[in-house]
Amino acid sequence: MTRSGYLLPAIAALALAACASAPTPGPTPEPEPAPERAPWDDGDPDYGPDYTPDLSGVTEPEPRDEPRSRWGNPETYEVFGVTYRLMEQGEGHVEEGIASWYGKKFHGRRTSSGEPYDMYAMTAAHKKLPIPIYARVTNLENGRSVVVRINDRGPFAHDRIIDMSYAAAYRLDMVDSGTARVRVETLTRNLDAEDTTAGTGNGAMRVADSGERTAAPDVRAAPRVQSSVNREDWFLQAGAFGDRTNAERMRARLEAEDLASVVIRSSGDEGPHRVWIGPVDSREAAEALRDRLASRGLGPANIVSPDNAR
Incomplete structure (x- = not known):
């Protein structure tokens, strides 16, 4: 037998061994699902005003005890499969974490409390505090602080505790960074439940609606006014x-x-x-x-x- 004749069986054996040890291809993995999006989110990024306004005249709200709003205070609600339970009372609440802000994308839309969102007012959104309630928010990165009226629900990113209005974020010098580490300290309490009617609805802007509930009034629609308006206008x-x-x-x-x-x-x-x-x-x-x-x-x-x- 020639030299090449001895080599052929050895090469074949090595090939079979390699095939036996090679991993068997498994099934093609399923692609990961796209991140869930809230019903109010059209997919467009949020942003501030087209030009930097003069906010020097915007004053902080005067803290005062208020009854819970008719809207936005259910005992529990669900967003992205997570159930949130509201605090029975927000008085004396203190927490630290990451704040973000929201702006023009939601400007003029209804907040969870039923009020229109004004990005030039000193307001904020919180997942669990009764609304409305007043709080002092301090930027722990620069020491700046602002008093805000919390009247909305959010943010629902897992690592954030409060969403500031554009004006409040501007005052805290966190607009450009988008987020900041803050301390939130409530300054007021909510009046007794019997002083108001706590509805089960949530504002269409920030909270995913689930289940059947009484609709909140559409505050985006214009109010009836005293001056006459042509019936065809x-x-x-x-x-x-x-x-x-x-x-x-x-x-x-x-x-x-x-x-x-x-x-x-x-x-x-x-x-x-x-x-x-x-x-x-x-x-x-x-x-x-x-x-x-x-x-x-x-x-x-x-x-x-x-x-x-x-």
Whole structure:
């Protein structure tokens, strides 16, 4: 037998051994599911105003005991499969953790308490404290602090304890970083339950709705006003603010665009103060105006029908 004849059986044996020891390919792993998204989240990132406003005139709220709001105070609620149980009383609560902030994406929408979110007001969102309640939030990284009125639910990221309004985050110097380590200390208590009706609803903006419940009033719709409005008039609501000064700022900015008339409709001195554009004579015209507004970076805006305008 030639030299090559002896080598062939050895090579074949080595090949069989290699095949026997090679791992058997397993089934292709299932792709990981996409992260769950809250019902109010359209997938777009949140952001602040298009320009840095002058917030020097924004004052901190005066802490005072208030009854629980009718909306946003269920005993428990569920978001992303996690059940949250509200504290029976928020008085004397202190905690430290990571704060984040929310801004223009939610500006003018309903908070969990039923009030419109004003990113230029000193407010915040918390997962478990009864609302509304006042707290001092201190940025532990720079020592700055601010008093806020907590009137919303969130944030639901596992490592965050409070969501600040844009104005409050600006005051704490955490807008650019997005988050900061803070201490939260409540300053007030909630009045006794018998002093108010605690509903089971949560605001559509921040809390995932689950189960059947009485709907909260749509505070985004315009209030009935004393002045007469033509029964065929349609409007756009460009924003809703707790502070009339902020509503005036938005009106001035919209008037500079020269799109249509701009008015402020207020529900008393405490607001909300709603900025309306119009009137126009049809829904189609209102939709076209809304598109023009969005093309100039001034959206989103809500259409106000004649029924809600009167």
